Amino acid sequence: MMEPPISLSGPNDGSGNTARHAVHDGLPGGNAGRADAASVVFGHDRLTIEDILALAHRTRVARLSTAPAWQDRIRRGVNALHAHLAAGRPVYGVTTGYGDACVVDVPASLIEALPAQLTRYHGCGMGEWLDDDAVRAVLACRLASLAQGYSAVRPELLEALLHLLAHDVLPRIPAEGSVGASGDLTPLSYVAATLIGERDVMYRGRICAASDALAATGGAPIRLAPKEGLALMNGTAVMTALASLAFARSRTLARLASRLTALTTVALDGRAAHFHPTLFDAKPHEGQREAARWIRDDLAGRTEPPEARLQDRYSLRCAPHVVGVLVDALSWVRRDVENEINSANDNPLIDPDTGEVHHGGNFYGGHIAFAMDSLKTAVANIADLMDRQLALLVDDKFNNGLPRNLSGATGPRAPINHGFKAVQIGASAWAAEALKHTMPASVFSRSTESHNQDKVSMGTIAARDCLRVLMLTEQVAAAHTLAVAQAVRLRARLSPGDAPLPGALRQWLGAVAAHSPFVEEDRALEYELRAVRAWLADGGDLPHDD
Template identity: 90%
Template structure:
């Protein structure tokens, strides 16, 4: 990114309302805004909230002064909770936790995901139950402000006791250890902190555990998955409308009476979006009485995703706004509560369910694409949607390979719908003997989304080609609604009509990125 682009982006962030941590309920869009660097983070200035944070720390110190045992403060971790830690070693214990958990593997989380992780951990600690100092909260804000991104391996969490291993990379950054990404390069955490006016902190009793023993990674990934899934539902509806036009299908399948008779709200929404896109299009005079299921039942498929998103939002936002480490310190009463709020079961189930609903969208689009390219079912369109005419027509194969690729991506998306949450393992000397696998479920969901967006890119290029071919075949009856015409024009700027076969990989990638960013689609709030 150029200096000019950085300055412009920073100005836009300053002009947007800050995400305030402390005393206010956050929504998915707050996490996504911080992840995408369109929002800034700040701590609440409310004296009541600031006092709550200080009282939690004071309550912990009072327990220690009284000689009361506190898990992870005066004891070892996990199964070692029966091991007493001498007072002389209590201050060394938090950093020790960060170090032995530095064993993650796999790909690194991308920049958006890391920012979302920082935001979700900050949101949890700001609830005031974790007995962390204001300085630690300010240090997390510093990472977000200066875009100092811990290098977090994606693999190594079983989702209870939270995301211990990946979150150890956040804790390590705060104490100036391990590598981070800063200013588009890798460097030592201590160097990035020094370059931005920050300093490593020494973790106080319980602060290592508070940073690491929670659901921030799975919740961050779930927030990003939710945002991408919402635009996908609208996209599948638009592609259904365009496929209906390209195949000379029947708009009557989306009549409101049908969806009043089966009143799932998401199904109604999907049908309405399709009707709005088809408004003004001509009904073919000799259309089939009933189109095939991938058209006729499209609202019923998309509607499942739309309705699922309502409760997925509820559960993800409850997790964002939860205190999910252990133990919790009640700042009002001073009581210490040992429990299991680090268990990520709600996120695990939400992501297992969401990835299934999303994969069904991939399957739907793949079926519609298969109809478009097959001359036995596409109502007169050229075989494989080839745009070639004249003597070179026999050697052109149009979208044959694109359809094969889309089928492969859809199949892989469907394969990933195996629920992760049922694969609990007994770990850590049978202390963590029932775990959520929420982070694996969230990673699976993002993979399913990527594959589904690839299918969507293939479908988008193919349906744009199909509509153009239909209009070329019947220019006298062509009547494309304005919203669809405008959208297809936007597609054409990224991938023009395929007259002669060409490699489409780069165009597919560009369209996938555009679609994942919203694809210029309308959206309902």
């Protein structure tokens, strides 16, 4: 028995399964469109990041379009490939070897055996295992690409992928081994291997042989037809799946950082005037405006303390300018990730309308690589912002009268209590590691595979780096959340006559207290920090404008 999967995508109960998601074990009947909100239909409309996330989290189920035009398109692509083979025309990866071996002709007698060979020799992934949410997202992204109709795969192959999603039969996919062109070959080989009944899967929380899980769910291994191994593996599904998960967590962090800024302003007796709309009309970056509006909404009704500094320190005053960069980045990150989701990104492509075979490089993950390199930088800046705000809160030289290290202890035991001293040290460590990981992966292209893959995207490494930065930033956020909740309580103790908190902040702090109550006497906070990080990564009961 191998070790359980380690989470790359978000809160995890330790088994590799995200406990918040309901399981639907079984494939419902057909559906002609997306009118059924419980379904994500492949081959119908353009898919969104939210569609991929819904399948990753099992809040919706996957279906194939029943539209005759789409079904005919899939069949015509297969027929076009067969026509090329019947005419004796060469097709890369079908009548030739792979990669640099494209100059090697494959005898007709071995064409049927070639696809499985591709899956087998790529079974060399290493590193952590993708968790369940990430694997479901990978399956959904691969299905989305093949459903474009350019890959010349049979309907049976699409149904086989759908079977894995419907019954939650999840290939065990190692995270490491892809350079992002020719796509995610090695990690996607674990998907292809599952379909032919080889290697291991996660099924009902246990590791078992793919063939056993298929049999238990009424499925069976398939025999890959010409080009189908290449169609499954030669694409960007892993990096795109991870990018979809990273997008959602980054969006939550933007909203969270704004709320924590509002609470830090309250705790430090800071100035709400720094978020006045005129300031942000004068510098009209839309994300910056939105972040300032979130902070204003949270501080609605707050009056300025008469003894407040004329200007708060930058980590408060400039918070919308930091968070706004992330908010604005998410708009174009969404564009690029959703274009990748809705693309045919293998090679070669078969035009089902003309029958032409197009040899190209759509497997190159450059857009995902750049998006993830950029996103992790914007996210790491949020880690740094929260770390700086937390440093102000714990330091009695800067926190405007709060106890040193936010200690809640009073009386004779007060001298031996140290409050959030170590939590702030931990947050600083996590922020530093997040910042260290911002080195862009996309500039580290390596020439591989006999200089055939001599310029590669590193998109999957960039996506994995982004998820690591997100995890570290969420840990900083958990520390900041507990500390600012403590600080607000301490401020109320010092100034009992102050106006009550706005309702939204009061309600949210109540939810925080349910995870971690006020620290009166020092205690180990590790498990509370872990619980709060998972809660925050899962949305943290924050409002969503979209």
